Amino acid sequence: MPSIKQNKEKKKQDFFDKVFLIVEKIPYGKVTTYGAIAEVCGIKSSARTVGWALNGAKDSNLPCHRVVNRYGALSGKIHFGDPNLMEDLLRSEGVEFNEDGCVNLKKHLWVPEKIFD
DNA sequence: TGGATGACCTACA
DNA sequence: CTGTAGGCCATCC
Numbered sequence: 797m798p799s800i801k802q803n804k805e806k807k808k809q810d811f812f813d814k815v816f817l818i819v820e821k822i823p824y825g826k827v828t829t830y831g832a833i834a835e836v837c838g839i840k841s842s843a844r845t846v847g848w849a850l851n852g853a854k855d856s857n858l859p860c861h862r863v864v865n866r867y868g869a870l871s872g873k874i875h876f877g878d879p880n881l882m883e884d885l886l887r888s889e890g891v892e893f894n895e896d897g898c899v900n901l902k903k904h905l906w907v908p909e910k911i912f913d
Numbered sequence: 914t915g916g917a918t919g920a921c922c923t924a925c926a
Numbered sequence: 927c928t929g930t931a932g933g934c935c936a937t938c939c
Contacts, residue, residue, distance in 0.1 A: 811936070830921055834935090842935040847920040849936080854920090865921065872920030 811837065815849040818908045822862045825889040826906035827899050829866055836908050847872065861885040868899035 814837040822828055830843035839845055850860050854875055861882040865871040873882035883893065892900040 834921085839935060841922085841933075843921040844919060844933095845921090845935045845937090848918090850920060851937095860920085863920080866923095870920090875920055 811839075811845075812849050812852065814838075815846055816853060816856065816858060817911065819850070819853060819858045819860060819863060821908060821911075822859055823906060825891060825904065827862045827864050827868070827886065827891060827901070827904050828906050828908060829864060829868075829901075831866060832907050833863070836910055851875070859885075864899050864901075868894070868901040868905075869897065870899070 815833060818828075818833050818836055830846045831840070834840050834843040834846045837846065850858075850863060850872065854860050860872065861870075861876065863872065870882045870886075873879045876882050883897065886899060887893070891904050894900060
């Protein structure tokens with residue numbers, strides 16, 4: 797029986813590709829959230845999967861340091877190798893932090909466009 | 914095929 | 927506020 801399994805391979809590549817494109821579009825001095833990316837990717841209910849995608853993105857040239865959680869906390873800083881690297885990069889871009897070490901989403905939150913509309 | 918993992922989010926006590 | 931629980935989707939073994 798004929799099977800078209802190659803379509804499956806393409807799908808996962810598509811998902812990663814979406815996340816890569818969005819993160820790559822994050823402007824200077826701005827940050828976005830996993831939920832926002834997930835929504836644009838079409839998996840709004842699974843911000844978790846977005847983080848997983850970034851897990852592979854950290855090996856890429858993507859500014860993963862501009863991706864934070866809902867509260868603006870640097871939840872993924874540990875995966876940068878140096879926990880201080882993420883904060884230092886954002887501060888270097890003019891991003892402000894709160895006492896809790898969270899990004900001031902009020903001023904630096906950036907929502908990606910639905911490029912897949 | 915299915916359990917385990919993951920840089921999350923929301924809700925409830 | 928903290929802890930617990932469920933969900934959600936993709937990947938690995």
